[in-house]
């Protein structure tokens with residue numbers, strides 16, 4: 445995918461119109477790797493509608509709402525095994541929808557899926573409450589095009605590299621960026637996804653898929669227990685808390701995996717993506733983020749010995765049963781050229 449950083453320096457044409465007795469207009473200072481990013485003036489002019497901010501606030505407040513509800517609901521009664529099994533199953537289904545489908549498949553083209561699998565993965569990822577498939581892909585491609593420098597939608601270095609700037613940036617990269625009006629145009633970053641009628645249909649169905657993501661545990665909980673109480677506990681544990689946990693794991697890859705961890709592979713200038721092993725299991729291998737930024741189209745992110753990458757395992761299985769093709773598996777000599785000296 446060819447997304448290039450357009451220079452913001454003044455054009456030769458604009459410079460030639462400058463009066464000779466005045467100094468030429470100065471473009472933005474080039475980024476030095478430590479300063480706060482300059483303000484995005486077009487985003488400042490573009491205010492987010494209050495209903496959109498309210499919707500985002502509801503989604504972000506999920507863990508706290510869910511936890512409060514869970515405590516009230518389960519006071520004096522235990523969580524049933526059905527709730528936890530259902531929570532694990534839906535966490536895996538929607539999580540792999542994001543990691544294998546949205547991320548490695550659709551955003552980076554690490555493999556080519558058959559059409560039914562492409563649609564199924566887009567549906568599964570949409571049920572994670574992380575935005576519709578078109579917006580997700582566009583935002584993430586922009587993150588790769590401008591990693592950790594001005595233009596990155598969620599860099600923890602947005603406010604500079606002082607202690608206060610990094611703490612502010614951590615909150616911004618984790619969740620604060622969702623509340624900014626800094627939108628990413630899909631026509632520029634995801635024209636291939638926009639041109640796909642299947643993915644446009646899944647994108648339009650996003651609100652319905654969010655409802656389904658909660659209705660499913662409610663209905664299954666009722667079916668298994670035969671009681672409304674069982675339906676409600678399944679809704680809380682396999683619905684709300686499962687959504688909240690996966691959201692925070694994904695957001696942690698944006699925030700923590702650019703701040704804490706090891707950097708065994710070289711990345712582009714300013715890009716500070718890290719490998720963070722404690723998140724490897726819960727993130728299905730996405731926290732091997734340093735390798736991913738070093739070689740974005742590689743289907744396996746955990747390339748070294750002992751690096752568990754369940755998304756890559758699933759991709760391998762789907763390849764074996766003929767559901768996906770043209771997988772970009774890691775190549776030893778390619779990796780060697782990317783390792784830090």
Ligand SMILES: [Zn+2]
Nearest residue numbers: 587698717733
């Ligand atoms: Zn990243």
Ligand SMILES: [Zn+2]
Nearest residue numbers: 584588736740
């Ligand atoms: Zn990526």
